[in-house]
Amino acid sequence: MAQLRLINLxxxxxxxxxxxxxxxxxxxxxxxxxxxxxxxxxxxxxxxxTEEWERLSTPIGAEYDDxxxxxxxxxxxxxxxxxKLRDHALPQIRPGVxxxxxxxxxxxxxxxxxxxxxxxDWREVLSSERHxxxxx
Numbered sequence: 001m002a003q004l005r006l007i008n009l010x011x012x013x014x015x016x017x018x019x020x021x022x023x024x025x026x027x028x029x030x031x032x033x034x035x036x037x038x039x040x041x042x043x044x045x046x047x048x049x050t051e052e053w054e055r056l057s058t059p060i061g062a063e064y065d066d067x068x069x070x071x072x073x074x075x076x077x078x079x080x081x082x083x084k085l086r087d088h089a090l091p092q093i094r095p096g097v098x099x100x101x102x103x104x105x106x107x108x109x110x111x112x113x114x115x116x117x118x119x120x121d122w123r124e125v126l127s128s129e130r131h132x133x134x135x136x
Contacts, residue, residue, distance in 0.1 A: 002126055003111040006119040007078035017108055024105020041093070046115075048091045049106055053116040056088055057081045068120055078119035085118075 004017055031037045068077050090103035110116045114126055 001108070001112070002129070003108075003118055003122060004082070006117075006122060006125060007082055008075055009079075009082070017104075020101040020105035021108035021112075022105070023099075023101040024103075025109060027099075027102060028106070028109075045091070045093045046106065046110060049103060050110060050116055052088070052090060053085060053107065053110070056084045057116075057118075074120050078122075082118040 001014065001018060001021070004014055009017065028042060032042070068074055085107060086104060090107070092098055093102060093106075107116060111118070114123065117123065117126070119125070
């Protein structure tokens with residue numbers, strides 16, 4: 001949930017995000033434990049979610065990178081990106097499995113693994129934090 005702290009998510013939204021993450025983790029774990037998934041099904045689903053994240057988090061205008069420089073602008077961009085992903089119709093893991101917490105919670109799991117992010121500097125900030133925590 002370090003990703004969500006970076007964008008200063010409010011407490012209620014943070015609780016919802018944690019709930020989605022935990023429910024998705026539990027559901028995915030159950031599917032694996034009970035062998036209800038095909039080979040690479042979760043990996044392929046995560047790849048599909050990552051591609052959707054890429055589409056929605058990439059700015060449209062070429063000049064956008066130069067416009068986002070202040071901490072406030074980066075925070076606003078991160079909140080906007082998170083909101084778009086949270087509110088967007090995300091891919092389902094399978095037809096008929098349309099519980100909203102699965103794709104949203106799975107995105108949080110990918111964010112925890114530093115595969116997707118909300119804040120424009122998420123890679124640098126969180127990679128640095130991980131490095132400092134491992135060496136300290």
